[in-house]
Amino acid sequence: MRFAAIADIHGNAAALEAVLADIAAQDLGMSDIVNLGDCLSGPLEAGRTADMLLPLGLVTVRGNHDRYLIEHAAGDMHEWEADAFRQLAPAHLDWLRSLPFDAVFRDVAYLCHARPMDDSTYWLEQVTPEGQVVLRDLSEVEAWAEGILQPLILCGHTHLPRVVRLSDGRLIVNPGSVGCPAYDDDMPVHHRVEAGNPLASYAICERTAAGWSVGFRLVPYDHMGQSRLAAANGRPTWAAGLATGRLG
Template identity: 50%
Template sequence: MKFAAIADVHGNRPALDAVLADIAALGIDDVVNLGDHVSGPLEAARTADLLIERGFPSVRGDQDRILLELRQAGTSARSDFQQLARKHFDWMASMPPTLMYRDRVFLCHASPRNDAAFWLDQIADDGGVRASPIEAIESEAEGITAEVILCGHTHIPRVVRLRDGRLVVNPGSVGLPGYDGKLPVPYVVEVGTPHACYALLEHAGGAWTATIRYVPYDSAAMAALARSKGMLTWASAIATGWIRSERSWAAPGQNGTPWSPR
């Protein structure tokens, strides 16, 4: 048994295209999707159209849920909301918050019981983001009998082997390798590479293994799109994998010319 897991595409269609091409080149047909498909200032509708076409087993992320809540409220000025048609909202509404895949793999967005929780990582009082202790990870996994548990949300790729042998995997983010937040304290997540990220899962020889893959793609257009909409944190993260000021970075191939998020 071998399949790929993707998560947190966040409307980054070129990154998704690159990841799906990489998966196909490896001869893998089966893909699962862990949510937060379209939210953000990028290409929500184009991304949703491709994911609808592919029909991957998918769960609803917290940002998918928020978009649906905005629709129930009536309307929103958000760029992603404005791009989406009824079919896109209906598609997100059809997704469950959790899903069992092939009777062996449990899919959730953030944690088994909370679609917006940090699970394999935690936010410290000083704003640092660090690996969670094994005891906390195992506590959230209680009652789940699946051999593999897949989660996303943090955008931080992580593979954790529980002490009873179960495997918990966060495949990282396809479309957004960095972001900032304010709760419970201000914090920043930076993966450190602009590459799109996903995971390969395989069961062979009686054991599960997980491999994290990083896929390069031309991120300049998506960084420029985020920048044009005033999303400077997104622009920096997409272009570099870090969140920095415009003077701190040069875009690839520009021979040291400062990359500007404006």
């Protein structure tokens, strides 16, 4: 059994297009893809991204930024949502409203965006008071995984590809970000998350005789075109992150 996990597209239609082509080249079909949310928010091509995603019928869970697009009034949205909202049709918003918080895929994988019961807290990482993003203590990671029976647990949100093995052998997998390799945030304190490269990231999970294998794929695409689009839309931080995977 093999399937692909994508997350954190953030309206980057060019990156999504490249990732879908790469997945097809791995002999995986659309029914073999799970999407961990944060699909549309950002200053890029939210409408085109939605037009690509909706017909695919991927198993998809709702991310925090997906939720913001349907919960916040248009005049109260953060710039990431405001940029995207202007491009979205009612059908796109209805699709976001239909997405579940979490899901189970083929009885082998539990899916959520960030962590169980909370779509906006890092699961595998934590932010120090000094603003450093570091690996979270295993005991805390495991406490949030209590009650999940599937051998694979998939999450996104931090945009960083990572696998953490729990004491009982379960794996928590973050496939990285398809479309946003670097960002900064003020919560809980100001910090940066930087992949260090501009490639579109996703993961392939495969069940073998020895257990689950996880492979990360980093896919080239016209990231500079998306960087220029972000700059033209007045988002220099996005432009920097898309160009290099770093913010400075």
